[in-house]
Amino acid sequence: MGLSVVTLVSLSLPYDQLEFAYIAHNLIQSVGGFLLCAPLRTAIKQSWSWSPWNRVLTASALTIVGAALWTAFRLQLLMTLTDETGLWGDFGGWFFASLFVFLAWVLLYHLVKFAQLLQGEKETLLVLEAGRRKEAFKLVSAESAAREAQLKLLRYQLNPHFLFNTLNSIASLVSTRRSQDAQSMIAELSTFLRFSLESDRNITIPLRDEIEALDLYLRIEQVRFSDRLIVEQEIDPRALPVKVPSLLLQPLVENAIKHAIGRAEEGGHILITAKLTDQQLVLSVEDSGSGEDGKQPELSDLFETPGFGLRSTAERLENLYGDGFSFNASTSRLGGLKLALHLPTRGNPK
């Protein structure tokens, strides 16, 4: 708008008639032009969303109409302010000049508008790009967190002691030429490793498969511990098809072996049970203890005690069942620890 005023003023100056009437005429016609620009601006804004040709036509029409109105206003004004008369005959010349002023104004207006638009678009693009980068970063960090969790789980399942001791046992069988035993131990270890590697933390499998994987693990441990490990299972056959999170029992049994059987000089018992009540699957793992006094942590602290891995099991169940499960520790009649899980049978986990 300011630009239009300057343009109009500068255009009027070459007339060089520095009398009061002419200066007044110059100023007033500038103000008039300025006022005319306001409806012009509104009209151009209105046409902004139209097709380019329509916009060109509209802009041209507005320029012509605006220039005509302004020329008439200027002529009339000059004749009113001064004693000059009969100027209407010069309308063509005045109009021609006005046309350029208005054309310049309309073009300038478009130029500024386009520049603003371009700038805005650039900013929007930058914001979008930043957002996209942030999203990508979030995605990557989420992925790496998931992968890390998976690795942790894997490392937890593949207890290095278990792995290296088992390899040592296999080497022993080979060295004493018990190739049949060595073969079956390698097969059991492979099947167990494959099961661990392929099992997804979130999937559920029938209890039957879970027990099968557990048996593989136990057979390997049985070879290592020999007569020091006695495992009993009381599994209700009706419970076998019920779905449970994969590798749920194995860490619990591994705990019992690590903290009870592995510490008791005379070895010990592990009892694994599965029962089905009307609404719940009740699983339990109990052991005969370590035989060491005061080495067993307090039951209440057990879920916080590192190395027992009970908290991670509880967290996993929380993700799957919400409040619909219970997981508790008590003293077993065998002399050690009893871990009991109550899982809902209806309403499959998420």
Add this chain to the structure above:
Amino acid sequence: MTQSLRVLIVDDEPLALDYMETLLESVPDVNIVGRCRSGREALATLQQKTVDLMFLDIQMPGLNGLDVVKRCQSDVMPVVVFATAYDEYAVRAFEANAVDYLLKPFVAERVSEAVLRAKDRLLSVALQSGKEAAVAAIAGLEGGSELLAGDAQDKPTRLPIKDGPHTHLVELETIDWIDAAGDYMCVHAGNQTYILRSTMKELEKKLTSEFVRIHRSTIVNLNKVRSVDAIPKGECLLHLDDDVSLKVSRNYRSAVQDLMG
């Protein structure tokens, strides 16, 4: 040294024992004198038989390998080669103290190398007992303590053992026996073993008269002795509570003569 090496194998897993035995059979000049499936069994065997080299598993139920080293009388302690499946901290401590160790699964070459090293160790005059290097490694693992300096004690019936910022005040009457392993002294009180940096002389100054020397590196609290057995070569065996047995050498036999009446 043409005499064969007397070897004891200690592991809780029968297969691991079998494997080590098989591997040792192909190493020349090795005579396996025993196989033990627990730390307690190993300690008893070491008092009955003379053993030059012991392959000792660390992860065992009851007394683990490190407990066995701590509780074994310095004077009957053979050279020790530790065996472990996975224990990076222990391995680091062993490396620092030049104690040999084997990782599971065992490899034949490493086993014969360990035997050779043990032979060298046994030949070296500097070595006082097999316990020396092993105890140094355990002290490195657990952070060794030391005897609180200063002769003026407020209570001469206690032994002040400084363990970092802690000072344990161990009542002398609770101490069963003490043995020396190189730069360290092992003070055994009930189920606890304190490993502290000290010399036999320094420690003896702080002890009362019921503590007597029964071997080059062993001191016993006579009040804790439950029975005495005479064994060949003029030696004898003292039995304390908790299945602890200690050998008395001929040179120090007079110290316990009174007990036998």
